[in-house]
Amino acid sequence: MGVSTTYLSKTEVQELLKVSSFGMWRLPRQHKDFPAPEKHPRHRSHDPEPAAPVWDGTALYVWAADTPEFRHRGALLRRPVPGQRQAGRHLGYRDTPYGPATDWHTAIGVIRMLHTTDSGAASSAAVDLAGEFNREVVTVCALYGDIGHSGPALVAADTAQPGIEYEAQWGIVADLVGQSLPWWPGLLRRPEVIRQWRPGAAAVVADVPVEARETVLRTAARNPVFSTAACTALTNLANQxxxxxxxxxxxxxxxxxxxxTRLQTRMVVAAQHDEASHPLDVLDEEDDDILATGWREIGAGSQPDAVAATDVALGYDPDLLPYGRFTDVRAGEGGIAERWSRRLAVCDPTAAHATLAEGKQVEAFFTDPLTGMPVVRTRNDGDNGPMWLFYAPLSLPADCGDLVSAILYDTVWITTANGQVHPAPCTPGDHLWWGDGWGDRPSEAAHVVNQLLDNPTCRISLSDHWSKAPAGLTALFNEEHRRGTELTRAELLHARMKPASRR
Incomplete structure (x- = not known):
């Protein structure tokens, strides 16, 4: 969130400052720091009419508050704090369309504190109050989401000029109120929590609300169709x-x-999470086999709960599932992809198929019998034609034989000594490509091929691929090869023996 920008026309500036056209002409001559006009950012260069000058409303409003002649026209919380004043008082909680709020009576009027970081909330609330001919609330403050020098950063909008937002100091508001102000952490910034607070009271202890992903996982864990290993995997991720x-x-x-505490700001933490039930137990690394077994079952399941849980796992940590990088290649053009597709087995869709097919018109579902990877073929949509959608394997099957060649066809493909063809293995968070990457070199593909040349069935690792990939292989894949180019084993071995080029 930040301060929303408002642009004022010359007429609006005159109205804000209550000056005539002549007075407007004199302003930059009398005040060297008067904000300069600018071109409206939404004006198009081909518009027939020239751009009328506009002023940044926030800059102008703050300038007025800092300028004695116009101080009474400027931002309320940027003016000097009144000297002789009584301590303010807490007027209680308020429900608003823009979030929970607390009102404080002060020497300058009622200040409404909106406990939200939503962009534009301060201005929107001030506009509503002005439209209701409010006579009490003089300014609305919302949270900026960051920390200022005197406390949490604030965005303010005065009801006298509700369309203009500006930054305000927590310390100024606290001085006007005459006491420390309450602050709530984001997930506890809820009406039922905030309305319990009173000045001088201890922090409210509240439960952190449950997130939707956790609910999905715990619901699935209660489904009797899943084994103990699957329920353990679901519960473990929910706890995480x-x-x-x-x-x-x-x-x-x-x-x-x-x-x-460090800056002695006038802020109190008004709510605390319940520490008694935290943290929840999670499994250690030695239980990875149980988790892997559970997630393999879930990804292969056909229950709606399996689909929902698989989607959560892929979004949270794709390494939980036995699938590599999501890949799509064009279908129906012959070549290496069609050769690979001839061995695919038609099957009923699983949760993994559902994540591949999301939002697509599907023609059929398949499984690669050699790697177990789910595959989807989409219908011809008239634009891109039919597509093969699949997850790359994490490794090639046992007894596949040596790597014979690498073929470049939308992704990197591997042919092996036993006559099979496979999408090259790839980890979930990486991708395989070739050609000029506008400064990004295809070290992932080079590192994968380098590992497969030595051990074709190894579990692929792509950690530090940018430093571990042989320079010669990286240079080879960095070339602009024609789609369908086949790089033989001899070419690949020769390339990786080449030293890095000197610059």
């Missing part, structure tokens, strides 16, 4: 997501709380 969510709240509280 839960712990991460609660840890995020704890971290936010620590960051803002430590800042307040």
């Amino acid at each position: 997501i839960r712990n991460q969510r609660v840890d995020g709240v704890a971290s936010e509280i620590k960051i803002f709380g430590d800042h307040a």
Whole structure:
């Protein structure tokens, strides 16, 4: 979130500052720091009418507050704080369309604190109040989402000029209120939590709300169709997501709380997560085999719960599932992809197929019998034609024989000594390509081929591929090869023996 930009025309500037056309002409001559006009960013160069000058509303409004002659026209919370004043008081909680709020009576009027970081919330709330002919609330503050020098950063909009937002200081508001102001971490910034707070009270202890992904996983774990291993995998990921969510709240509280203590800002943490039930138990690395077995079953399942859980796992950590990089290649053109497709077996769709086919018109579902990878063939949509959608394998099957060649056809393909062809193995977070990458060299493909030349059935690793891939192989894949080019084993071995070129 940030301060939304408002542009004012010359007429609107005159209305804001209450000056005539002549007074407007004099302003930059009397005040060297008067904001300069600018061209409206939405004006198009081919418009027949020249662009009328506009002023940045925030810059102008803050300038007015800093200029004695126009201070009474400027941003309310950027003006000097009144000297003789009584301590403000808490007026309680308010429900608003823009989020939960608390009102504070001060010497300059009522300040409404919106406990949200939604962009434009301060201005929208101020516009509503102005339209209701509000006589009490003089300014609305929303959270910027960051930390300022005197406390959480604020965005403010005055009801006198509700369309203009500006940055405000937490410390200024606290001085006007006469006490420390409450702050809630993001996930506890909820009406039922905020309305419990009173000045001087201890922090409210509240549960961190459950996230949708966690609900999906726990619902699936209760499905009796899944084995113990699958339920363990589902519960373990749900616990991980839960712990991460609660840890995020704890971290936010620590960051803002430590800042307040270090700089002695007038801020109190108004809500605390319930620490009694945290963290939830998660499995250790020695249980990886159980998790792998569970996720393999889930990905192969056909239940709606399996589909939903597989989708969550792929979004959270694709390494949980036994699938490599999502890949798509054009179908129906002959060549290496059609040769590969002849061995595919038609099957009923699984959860893994569903994640491949999401949003696509599907012609059929397949499984590669040699690698177990799910494959989808889409219908001809008239634009791109039919496509093969699949996950790259993580390794080639046992007894495939040596790598014979690499073929470049939308991705990298491998032919082996036993006469088979496979999409080259690839980890979920990487991709295989060739040609000029505008400065990014195809070291992933080079590193995969380098490993397969020595051990065609190894489990592929792409960690530090940019430093581990042989320079000669990387240079070979960096060339602009014609689609369908076949690089023989001899060419690949020769390339990886070449030293890095000197520059």
